[in-house]
Amino acid sequence: MNPLIRTAAIAVATAVAGTSLVACSSVNKSGSSADEAPTSVNIVVPADPGGGWDQTGRALSDVLTGEKILETASVSNTPGAGGTVGLAALANETDPHTLMVMGLVMVGAIETNKSATKLSDTTPIAKLTEEQEVVVVPADSKYQTINDLVDDIKANGQGVAIAGGSAGGTDQILAGQLLKASGVASGDIAKSLNYVPFDGGAESVTALLGGKVDAGISGVGEYAEQIKAGKLRALAVSGEKPSGLLPDVPTLTDEGIDLVLTNWRGVVAPGDLDAADKKALTDVVTEAAESDAWAKVLETNDWDDAFMAGDEFETYVDEEVASAQTTLKEIGLVQ
Structure with a gap:
């Protein structure tokens, strides 16, 4: 091979290899380069x-x-x-x-x-x-409305137990905001709220039906079956409008409580x-x-x-x- 041609061929091959290395280095685990739409x-x-x-x-x-x-x-x-x-x-x-x-x-x-x-x-x-939250009580509870429940908490504080999911989660946040929106002073919320956390909706349902707690808060889907079966009574949902699963249950705002919160x-x-x-x-x-x-x-x-x-x-x-x-x-x- 002519030396000049051979040198040119090596240069071209080196350039191509270098280009390939650059291209490979810009490809991430998703199978496309960082500046391209992912596949x-x-x-x-x-x-x-x-x-x-x-x-x-x-x-x-x-x-x-x-x-x-x-x-x-x-x-x-x-x-x-x-x-x-x-x-x-x-x-x-x-x-x-x-x-x-x-x-x-x-x-x-x-x-x-x-x-x-x-x-x-x-x-x-x-x-x-x-997803909306719902506040429930056992079917035979003395609380007929969400305001009945809140009024009892105001009067008896931690004597009223509320079940919900993990500590610090949506359910407990709603419980705290519910008291605040109902007129409990910020400094008194911690002293008034007796929140009992559970790992899931099934455990809190057991506690509700067994009389271990007075009320419960969870996602609508967690309690809907027990509500429809007549074992639990829904007092209010937390969205801007009624839930599709529980269309007859009023919202908190319907009940005069200025609060909307969703998970x-x-x-x-x-x-x-x-x-x-x-x-x-x-x-x-x-x-x-x-x-x-x-x-x-x-x-x-x-x-x-x-x-x-x-x-x-x-x-x-x-x-x-x-x-x-x-x-x-x-x-x-x-x-």
């Missing part, structure tokens, strides 16, 4: 399988792949400490095409678990759903994403949330559509964190 994502559920976060993550995965928005959307569970174990793992995640399911429960858990990782260490992507769920991504990666993930989630398949998911699960994305969702998260911090201090869970 796949990993959805982290920071809880055990079967709960609301897990249902949300798997439903989102099904829609993303079923609607051909992405090729794959794997789901992995990283449970522990109200979601803060998964939150800490997300803070160290290097794959920008990762989404983690979260919500109001995590907002409270960050405070009560004194988590070193905060939601400010993530990139908010979108709020997806809301919302959304998705965040690793912190410090560049603008292109943030937009790519937001676009993917938005497309899923606007699909007919997602509308069916909402209907099937009786979840309210609460879609909110981008900067609006980031502002919303900041406001929810501030509100939860105030309530948790008032009920004595955090300093």
Whole structure:
């Protein structure tokens, strides 16, 4: 071979190899380069399988792949400490095409678990759903209205026991805000509220039916079956309008209590994403949330559509964190 031709061929081959190395170095675990739309994502559920976060993550995965928005959307569970174990793992995640399911429960858990990782260490992507809370009593309870219950708490304080989910979660936040909205002074809320946490709705139902507690607070879905069976009586729901599962139950505002609170769920991504990666993930989630398949998911699960994305969702998260911090201090869970 002519020496000049041979030298040129080596130079071309070296250039091609260098280009290939550069291209490979820009490809992340999701199978696409960082500045391109993802073809796949990993959805982290920071809880055990079967709960609301897990249902949300798997439903989102099904829609993303079923609607051909992405090729794959794997789901992995990283449970522990109200979601803060998964939150800490997300803070160290290097794959920008990762989404983690979260919500109001995590907002409270960050405070009560004194988590070193905060939601400010993530990139908010979108709020997806809301689920109303319901306040219930046993069917033979003396309380006929939500105001009957609140008045008794005002009169007897911790002599009235209220069951709910984990300490610092949505149920306890609602209990604290319910007393405040009903005129209990901030400094007296902790002295008035006797909140008994349980691991799940089934345990709190047992406590209610066994006379161990006077009232209960949980997501509408947790208590709906027992309410319809006549074993529990619903006093009020916590949304802006009646629940689809319990259409005859008044809202707190219907009963004269100026309070709306829902157990919302959304998705965040690793912190410090560049603008292109943030937009790519937001676009993917938005497309899923606007699909007919997602509308069916909402209907099937009786979840309210609460879609909110981008900067609006980031502002919303900041406001929810501030509100939860105030309530948790008032009920004595955090300093």
